[in-house]
Amino acid sequence: MFDQEKIQQATRLLLEGIGEDPQREGLLETPARVARMYEEICGGMNQDPAEYLSTTFEVSDGGMVVERDIPFHSLCEHHLLPFVGKAHIAYMPNGRVTGLSKLARTVEVYARRLQLQERLTAQVADALMKELDAKGALVMIEAEHMCMSMRGVQKPGTQTVTLVKRGVFETDPQLVDDFFRMVRR
Numbered sequence: 001m002f003d004q005e006k007i008q009q010a011t012r013l014l015l016e017g018i019g020e021d022p023q024r025e026g027l028l029e030t031p032a033r034v035a036r037m038y039e040e041i042c043g044g045m046n047q048d049p050a051e052y053l054s055t056t057f058e059v060s061d062g063g064m065v066v067e068r069d070i071p072f073h074s075l076c077e078h079h080l081l082p083f084v085g086k087a088h089i090a091y092m093p094n095g096r097v098t099g100l101s102k103l104a105r106t107v108e109v110y111a112r113r114l115q116l117q118e119r120l121t122a123q124v125a126d127a128l129m130k131e132l133d134a135k136g137a138l139v140m141i142e143a144e145h146m147c148m149s150m151r152g153v154q155k156p157g158t159q160t161v162t163l164v165k166r167g168v169f170e171t172d173p174q175l176v177d178d179f180f181r182m183v184r185r
Contacts, residue, residue: 042112
């Protein structure tokens with residue numbers, strides 16, 4: 001799916017466009033490095049999160065499962081600049097749970113695409129509902145966006161927080177309160 005040569009050509013054009021010489025010694029390998037980088041950081045485009053969430057285990061107790069402070073990085077689709085942060089995930093099992101690493105992998109699959117934080121938050125929650133047949137899912141993401149820190153308004157350290165509730169989390173405020181107590185320690 002990735003066209004390495006097109007990315008290299010685009011990188012050479014970008015270098016020329018900002019007044020650099022792509023033939024300068026320090027830049028000779030930059031187009032190839034940039035192409036490899038984009039293949040890595042956008043690798044989630046070729047992955048399906050169902051691949052990770054399909055491994056489940058039966059449980060008799062349907063208590064809330066929370067995984068907090070999952071680090072991630074993604075690329076904002078508006079400026080192709082990174083946003084970096086942490087995801088906090090909760091779901092209410094419907095008789096089955098998945099491995100804890102699978103929750104982090106689900107975040108990673110969606111984060112390794114050109115993204116909007118709002119969409120990323122919803123995609124993770126929707127995947128948990130669909131693939132785990134969960135009774136409910138809640139996803140909160142906190143991130144710093146380089147498009148706000150490095151350019152434009154230039155406010156480093158500003159955090160954007162998004163929250164998506166599905167299923168029982170939409171109707172049971174006590175579950176939401178419990179989630180926030182667990183996430184905020």
